[in-house]
Amino acid sequence: MDNNMSKREEIIQIALRLFMEKGYEHTTINNIIQAANVSKGGMYHHFKSKEEILDVVIHHLIDEDSARFKTMIENENMTAIEKLNGLFMLTEHMPEKLEEVNECIARNQDSLFDYRAQELSKERSIPYIVEIIRQGMKENIFQTDYPEETGEFFYLLADSIFVDMQKNADKKKIEQKINAFVHVISQSLCIRAEELEPMKKSMLGQFIK
Numbered sequence: 001m002d003n004n005m006s007k008r009e010e011i012i013q014i015a016l017r018l019f020m021e022k023g024y025e026h027t028t029i030n031n032i033i034q035a036a037n038v039s040k041g042g043m044y045h046h047f048k049s050k051e052e053i054l055d056v057v058i059h060h061l062i063d064e065d066s067a068r069f070k071t072m073i074e075n076e077n078m079t080a081i082e083k084l085n086g087l088f089m090l091t092e093h094m095p096e097k098l099e100e101v102n103e104c105i106a107r108n109q110d111s112l113f114d115y116r117a118q119e120l121s122k123e124r125s126i127p128y129i130v131e132i133i134r135q136g137m138k139e140n141i142f143q144t145d146y147p148e149e150t151g152e153f154f155y156l157l158a159d160s161i162f163v164d165m166q167k168n169a170d171k172k173k174i175e176q177k178i179n180a181f182v183h184v185i186s187q188s189l190c191i192r193a194e195e196l197e198p199m200k201k202s203m204l205g206q207f208i209k
Contacts, residue, residue, distance in 0.1 A: 008046045011036045015053045024054060024113040039207050054113065058120050069128055078134030081195050084185070087132060088158060089202040118159070126155050136189065150188050157181050161203070171177040178203045 014035045018027045029050045033043050047053045072078065072086050132153035138140030144150050162175050170195045186193040 006049060007036075007038065008044070011038065011043070011046060011053070012057055016057045016061070019054070019057065019113055024111050029053075054116055055120070058113075058117050060116075062120060062124050068123055069125075073128055073131055079130050080139055080141050081191070083132045083135070084129075085196060085198040085202075087128065087200045122155060122159070128153050129154050133189070141189075142190065144188060153188070154185060165206075175204065 011032065015027070018031055018035060021033070026048075027044065032050070032053065033040055036043070047056065051160070068085065070140060072083060075083070125150075130147050131145045131159050133142055133144065133151055137144070137147065157177075158181065161174060163182060164174050165179065181203075182193055182196045185191075186194060
């Protein structure tokens with residue numbers, strides 16, 4: 001059992017490396033089989049298709065990143081404001097592997113890798129934002145009738161800023177988007193924009209260099 005798990009992990013790591021080096025579309029299942037030194041039957045024992053490998057690889061990356069966010073979300077000593085600021089500040093300390101993956105995605109923005117990474121990241125990230133919003137509502141800090149929709153909206157706005165940064169968009173444009181992002185959050189949750197200053201400074205520091 002342990003050997004099976006270690007081989008599965010090895011395949012995941014090798015597939016990630018190949019996807020980053022060659023691009024998902026140019027990596028064949030045979031490339032992965034050869035690099036992992038596993039038989040075709042052994043490969044299909046773990047994964048049914050290259051598409052399944054892709055999803056597992058992306059989930060694996062998201063799991064590594066989510067652990068950082070989950071620890072903060074579950075911290076009972078932090079207020080909702082502190083968590084909301086912290087959620088968008090954590091990207092400032094992104095693990096090296098995730099930075100490499102994001103650079104790869106930026107180089108291949110029309111790839112299936114990019115599409116699935118965005119879809120699965122959205123699926124994982126929005127519930128964290130919604131949970132923080134709901135905590136703030138319980139604390140009578142945030143006011144909104146639409147916590148789920150608001151959480152999704154915040155995610156999409158933040159993702160838009162990230163995409164512009166990856167495309168090396170005009171710095172002034174990114175700065176204006178960050179200012180607008182903070183304004184939208186403060187207006188949507190009925191809080192003062194000043195309370196989001198840590199988030200704003202962190203995002204500006206990351207994107208405006």
